[in-house]
Amino acid sequence: xxxxxxxxxxxxxxxxxxxxxxxxxxxxxxxxxxxxxxxxxxxxxxxxxxxxxxxxxxxxxxxxxxxxxxxxxxxxxxxxxxxxxxxxxxxxxxxxxxxxxxxxxxxxxxxxxxxxxxxxxxxxxxxxxxxxxxxxxxxxxxxxxxxxxxxxxxxxxxxxxxxxxxxxxxxxxxxxxxxxxxxxxxxxxxxxxxxxxxxxxxxxxxxxxxxxxxxxxxxxxxxxxxxxxxxxxxxxxxxxxxxxxxxxxxxxxxxxxxxxxxxxxxxxxxxxxxxxxxxxxxxxxxxxxxxxxxxxxxxxxxxxxxxxxxxxxxxxxxxxxxxxxxxxxxxxxxxxxxxxxxxxx
Amino acid sequence: xxxxxxxxxxxxxxxxxxxxxxxxxxxxxxxxxxxxxxxxxxxxxxxxxxxxxxxxxxxxxxxxxxxxxxxxxxxxxxxxxxxxxxxxxxxxxxxxxxxxxxxxxxxxxxxxxxxxxxxxxxxxxxxxxxxxxxxxxxxxxxxxxxxxxxxxxxxxxxxxxxxxxxxxxxxxxxxxxxxxxxxxxxxxxxxxxxxxxxxxxxxxxxxxxxxxxxxxxxxxxxxxxxxxxxxxxxxxxxxxxxxxxxxxxxxxxxxxxxxxxxxxxxxxxxxxxxxxxxxxxxxxxxxxxxxxxxxxxxxxxxxxxxxxxxxxxxxxxxxxxxxxxxxxxxxxxxxxxxxxxx
Numbered sequence: 001x002x003x004x005x006x007x008x009x010x011x012x013x014x015x016x017x018x019x020x021x022x023x024x025x026x027x028x029x030x031x032x033x034x035x036x037x038x039x040x041x042x043x044x045x046x047x048x049x050x051x052x053x054x055x056x057x058x059x060x061x062x063x064x065x066x067x068x069x070x071x072x073x074x075x076x077x078x079x080x081x082x083x084x085x086x087x088x089x090x091x092x093x094x095x096x097x098x099x100x101x102x103x104x105x106x107x108x109x110x111x112x113x114x115x116x117x118x119x120x121x122x123x124x125x126x127x128x129x130x131x132x133x134x135x136x137x138x139x140x141x142x143x144x145x146x147x148x149x150x151x152x153x154x155x156x157x158x159x160x161x162x163x164x165x166x167x168x169x170x171x172x173x174x175x176x177x178x179x180x181x182x183x184x185x186x187x188x189x190x191x192x193x194x195x196x197x198x199x200x201x202x203x204x205x206x207x208x209x210x211x212x213x214x215x216x217x218x219x220x221x222x223x224x225x226x227x228x229x230x231x232x233x234x235x236x237x238x239x240x241x242x243x244x245x246x247x248x249x250x251x252x253x254x255x256x257x258x259x260x261x262x263x264x265x266x267x268x269x270x271x272x273x274x275x276x277x278x279x280x281x282x283x284x285x286x287x288x289x290x291x292x293x294x295x296x297x298x299x300x301x302x303x304x305x306x307x308x309x310x311x312x313x314x315x316x317x318x319x320x321x322x323x324x325x326x327x328x329x330x331x332x333x334x335x336x337x338x339x340x341x342x343x344x345x
Numbered sequence: 346x347x348x349x350x351x352x353x354x355x356x357x358x359x360x361x362x363x364x365x366x367x368x369x370x371x372x373x374x375x376x377x378x379x380x381x382x383x384x385x386x387x388x389x390x391x392x393x394x395x396x397x398x399x400x401x402x403x404x405x406x407x408x409x410x411x412x413x414x415x416x417x418x419x420x421x422x423x424x425x426x427x428x429x430x431x432x433x434x435x436x437x438x439x440x441x442x443x444x445x446x447x448x449x450x451x452x453x454x455x456x457x458x459x460x461x462x463x464x465x466x467x468x469x470x471x472x473x474x475x476x477x478x479x480x481x482x483x484x485x486x487x488x489x490x491x492x493x494x495x496x497x498x499x500x501x502x503x504x505x506x507x508x509x510x511x512x513x514x515x516x517x518x519x520x521x522x523x524x525x526x527x528x529x530x531x532x533x534x535x536x537x538x539x540x541x542x543x544x545x546x547x548x549x550x551x552x553x554x555x556x557x558x559x560x561x562x563x564x565x566x567x568x569x570x571x572x573x574x575x576x577x578x579x580x581x582x583x584x585x586x587x588x589x590x591x592x593x594x595x596x597x598x599x600x601x602x603x604x605x606x607x608x609x610x611x612x613x614x615x616x617x618x619x620x621x622x623x624x625x626x627x628x629x630x631x632x633x634x635x636x637x638x639x640x641x642x643x644x645x646x647x648x649x650x651x652x653x654x655x656x657x658x659x660x661x662x663x664x665x666x667x668x669x670x671x672x673x674x675x676x677x678x679x680x681x682x683x684x685x686x687x
Contacts, residue, residue: 040430044423155471160418160442165469183426183453256419263383263418301420305378305411305427312414 001328002278002285006292009320016316017309027309034302035295041302043176043186047256049287049294050193051076051265054248055272056290057200058114058241060281062128064204065237066217071117071132072245073269074139075110079246081143082109083253084260085152087166098169103192103250110246111239113139118238122231128238136269147262154259162261172255187255196247201283203240213237245269274322293318375408375435377626378428380421382440385414390578390599391618395439395462398622405623406630421446429454435629437622438462441523445469451479458634460625462618463523465638475637480628482621485642486523487530488672489614490574491679492643492650493596494534495668496612497572499661500594502539506656507593510569512543516561516584518552518577520683527576527598527614530679534668544685545570548577555583562587572596572611585609594656601651613651620647643672 014024035045055072062069083106090098117135120126146152147161154164175191176184204210213233215223220230252265271293278292279285300314379399381392396412403410411433413424421443428436429450436457438447441464448466451459458478465473465481475481497513504511515531517524528546535542545565549557558580562573566587573588574596575581581598582605588595589609597603597613621641628634641647650665671677 183430185423261418265419266417301413301424301427305413305431308411310414311416 002280002289002325005278005321005324005328008324009317012320013313013317017313020309020313022307022309026307027303027313030303030307030309031296031299031314033299034306035299037302039181040184041298043181043184045291045294045298046190047185047187047294048297049290050189050255051248051252051268052271052275052290052293053193053287054196054244054251055268056275056279056286057196057283058244058248058269059272059276060279060286061200061204061213061244062237062241063276063281064217065213065233066220067118067121067234067237067241068129069114069117069132069238069241070129070273071114071135071269072241072248072272073267074132074136075114075242075245076249076252076269077139077143077264078113078242079106079110079249080253080260080264081139081146081152081249082106082246083170083250084163084166087170087253088152088154088164088259091165091167091169093167093169095169095171098167099172099254102166102170102254103247106250106253107243107246110249111243114242114245115235115239118235121238122234128234143260143264144262147260152260160262163259165259166253170254171258172251185256187251189251189255192247192251196244197283197287200244200286209236245272271318274318277325278321375406375626375630376428376431376433377402377408377410377629378431378433378436379410379412379622380424380428380436380438380443381412381414382421382438382442383415383418384440384578386412388578389602389605391462391616392439394600394616394618395437395622398619399437399626401619402623402626406626408626408630410626418442422449425450425459426453429457429459432457434458435460435626435634437625439618440464441521444473445471447479448474448476451476454478458629458636460622462621477636480625480634480636481638482625483638483640484523484526484616484618484621485640485648485679485681486526486614486616487533487679487681488643488648489616489650490527490530490532490576491534491672491677492530492648492665492668493574493612493614494531495538495665496650496653496657496661497531497574497596498535498538498542499664500611500657501535501542501571503658503660505658505661508571510543510571511539511541512545512569513572513574514545514547514565514568514570515574516546516558516565516577516581517548518580519550520548524576525683526681528574529681529683531574531614532684533680536684538664543569546683546685546687549580549584551580552578554580555586558583558585559587563591566591566593574598574614576614597651603652603654608654611654611657615649615651617641617647617649620645643669 017024017027058072083102086105087102117128117131120131121128152163172188176186212228216230216233275289279289296314300311304311384392399410437460439462444464444467447461460480462482466479467473500508515528547561551557562584572594575584576598585595589606594611597610599616602613603610
């Protein structure tokens with residue numbers, strides 16, 4: 001089904017290209033070439049796929065427990081702030097200490113932020129959709145203050161508020177040698193992302209906690225009857241979700257930018273919702289969906305450069321993918337069959 | 346099976362045309378790449394103007410040109426790199442937000458020529474470092490400010506139309522050099538031509554938020570401002586909206602904004618980014634490309650003033666044209682430091 005969703009979206013997208021007076025086959029050729037046409041393009045696509053995958057896991061783990069985490073974006077930013085703070089606060093520590101510290105700061109910061117929404121849901125019954133959306137806004141403005149006039153602001157050249165750079169020990173190294181792919185930015189964060197995907201699978205399907213989380217997702221009342229406390233699991237799962245997103249933020253800081261700046265990595269947390277839906281909340285599905293969306297992002301740029309077609313087309317296609325998935329969910333719900341509608345409720 | 350065949354068919358079409366697209370991109374003419382900042386191509390300001398310059402150059406010089414719109418700030422480096430890697434002959438970054446990104450990429454590609462509008466390459470600490478393969482395209486905004494200042498001063502002095510209080514104002518976004526240059530020139534002209542006119546100035550501390558611009562506009566109007574000059578991008582549109590609401594006059598900036606509020610906007614201070622892009626492409630074509638600081642001013646038609654509303658009297662236009670000629674001949678050198686800050 002997900003493959004069909006993508007194909008339908010591409011087909012409708014092709015109609016838009018035609019209307020705009022371009023050749024859709026040429027457009028998609030440029031899109032594919034832009035994403036996978038050279039080793040450098042592939043490495044750039046993977047650079048984008050890393051945070052998308054992690055944020056996708058964040059959304060998916062909450063989905064599996066019956067929660068809708070719209071807050072991956074905010075959790076990612078909090079993770080980036082945590083990692084950026086630790087990384088720049090102790091710039092002289094050796095990597096063997098500083099890198100794990102930076103990683104833990106990012107994950108814990110994201111987890112703590114996610115747990116707030118989980119706690120509000122469990123203790124006060126506040127809908128997590130509302131709280132996580134509001135949390136996204138809160139981080140954006142707190143971040144602006146921190147970097148503009150607050151304790152994390154530092155002089156820099158980019159014309160936007162930014163933190164001071166992290167220490168050399170906090171940097172995730174580039175894993176592709178320059179002789180192999182010149183200028184590749186593909187960093188060791190991809191290894192962390194792969195480990196996180198395995199962890200996601202192991203946690204959900206190979207531990208009793210994972211079983212309990214999924215039980216709550218399939219039916220909170222039934223789970224409670226079976227002696228699982230859904231409320232505690234809600235707090236826990238939102239912390240786990242925040243941890244995945246926080247890791248994404250940490251990787252963006254340590255692997256790519258080496259500092260935090262205002263307007264940092266905008267949008268990954270929202271694309272992640274589409275990634276999780278398209279990937280059917282499964283580890284492999286999320287990974288593939290993240291690579292697909294990363295290919296759209298990277299390929300869209302090259303499509304504009306090389307075929308002269310607005311890169312906004314890929315946003316249309318992404319939206320269509322979501323639309324088709326949502327339509328499918330609605331059709332199933334109307335038909336009264338059990339399906340993803342359950343997970344969304 | 347049927348589904349598989351359809352898929353195989355689609356992929357085979359895509360694959361064969363991929364190869365076409367690949368070969369279609371290689372040509373012998375010059376290749377020029379433009380990277381917009383996050384404002385995008387429809388900002389009705391300098392990104393749009395830069396793109397106009399690119400299209401004009403493509404038409405006049407038969408060069409191949411492409412554009413990439415940056416969606417986030419972190420796309421600047423990969424987008425600039427994309428063009429550099431394809432061996433473009435000139436890669437242009439639009440706006441001072443790209444100074445650090447251009448510095449990074451230009452250092453990696455010493456054989457590719459770059460240009461940056463409104464800035465110079467700057468290292469990670471924010472220190473300017475001129476590179477031998479980067480042309481810094483600067484504008485003498487104070488000249489444009491001066492020209493519209495002449496019109497405002499003449500109208501205030503002669504109490505033309507609704508300009509009855511002999512007070513003119515301006516609002517900047519953030520007090521950075523390109524903004525303050527405009528305001529400095531504007532105030533210089535007013536002080537020279539109509540010394541009795543009251544001058545007010547303010548900053549919205551924002552380039553996007555219209556509400557902030559409108560607030561300052563309403564405040565200025567309550568203090569009898571008749572003519573409001575905005576130098577604040579999107580935030581400035583709010584300043585113009587205040588003028589429109591209260592029925593006073595406004596002056597646009599960067600691009601010709603007269604169509605944004607006909608009857609309210611009397612003219613615009615023009616910074617012809619399109620000219621800068623066009624001329625830089627021409628320089629590359631004529632092998633006259635010059636790295637380091639390049640200035641665009643009245644002298645090379647990089648600065649001017651826009652269309653005027655019918656309310657602007659002939660003597661004000663004549664005075665502005667005279668000022669244009671005098672700046673060109675060097676008789677007038679507009680100041681570039683702001684005299685009235687608040």
